[in-house]
Amino acid sequence: MSYSHIDLHMHSSCSDGSDDPLTLLKHVEEANMTAFALTDHDTIKGNAVIKAHVGQNMTFINGIEFSTITPIRQAHILGYGFDETNAQLIEAIQKGEALRKHKLEVRLDYLKKQGVILKQEDIDYLRSLDIAAKPHIARVLIKNGYGSTITEAINTYLSGCPQENDRLDAKSAILAIKAAQGKAIWAHPLGGENVKRMSEERFYKQLHFLLDAGIEGLEVYYSRYNQxxxxxLEDVAKKYHLLISGGSDYHGINKNIHLGELNAFGEEIVKEKLTIMKNI
Incomplete structure (x- = not known):
């Protein structure tokens, strides 16, 4: 497998990755990355840590991944190169964090209805986190004897939990990114990890909604996409004059994805292919 030295989609422990920001930076350095972005879900807290320690020979782009919803289905919206002090962006982040807090309570209630019994100390721990994502809940489930791996715990106990409405409106997320002078990119447009691929008809419905909302690019290169x-996606980006991005969706040990893994067929992605790099 050949890995790219550019990766614009990765997560730290500030959201649902296993690596704290400094550990993630160490792994990025070991992978000889020349350019990378941290795109935690609905938070930018890890960006300041990375910025304070990143070497001068590396290009770091501040990022975020908003979990959003459209009239068609869910959509993950990546933001890059924005002004982190922008009031509209901060408001969107705060709303996203609040929705995630609510989502945790929905999931805890769903587990309770399934007869899953968790220790109060573990529930308190989850509630104390800024973002308690599925991997955090899965670790607590394993600790309490429910499942032996993160994937098993998620698929067995959380996959059926209804939560589509616990997301930001996609248009508001895009507008917030652009108000902060950032670039708004549709993440893994065909579907992410363990997400059923959309039909072509539904894809185009989603695309046109996001185009009307102001989306500026597509994550064309993604660790789970074949040739x-x-x-x-390359053809779609060219047809609609969209920026092209690429990222692995690295989560540390929480997902079996390597840094710089920008497709499923082992071809290294060169910098020139990522048109977003020329626009940040």
Missing amino acids: DEVAF
């Missing part, structure tokens, strides 16, 4: 899927 046909990448080629399809």
Whole structure:
């Protein structure tokens, strides 16, 4: 497998990754990355830590991944190169964090209805986190004897939990990114990890909604996409004059994804292919 030295989609323990920001930076350095972005879910807290320690020979782009919803289905919106002090962006982040707090309570209630019994100290721990994502809950489930791996715990106990409405409106997230002079990119447009691929008809409905909302690019290169899927997204980006981005969706040990893994067929992605790099 050949890995890229650029990766614009990765997560730290500030959201649902296993690596704290400094550990993530160490792994990025060991992978000889020349450019990278931290795109934690609905938070930018890890960006300041990375910025304070990143070497001068590396390009770091501040980022975020908003979990959003459209009239068609869920959509993950990546933001890059924004002004982190922008009031509209801060408001969107705060709303996203509040929705995630609510989502935790929905999930805890769902587990309770399934007869899952968690220790109060573990529930308090989850509630104390800024963002308690599925991997955090999965670790607590394993600790309490429910499942032996993160994937098993999530698939067995959380996959059926209804939560589509606990997301930001996609248009408001895009507008917030652009108000902060950032670039708004549609993450893994065909679907992310363990997400059923959309039909072409539904994809275009989602695309046109996001275009109307102001989306500026597509994450064409993604760790789970094959050559046909990448080629399809390349054609779409060119047809609609959209920026092209690429990222692995690295989560440390929480997902089996390598840093710089920008497709499923092992071809290294060169910097020139990522048109977003020329616009930040």
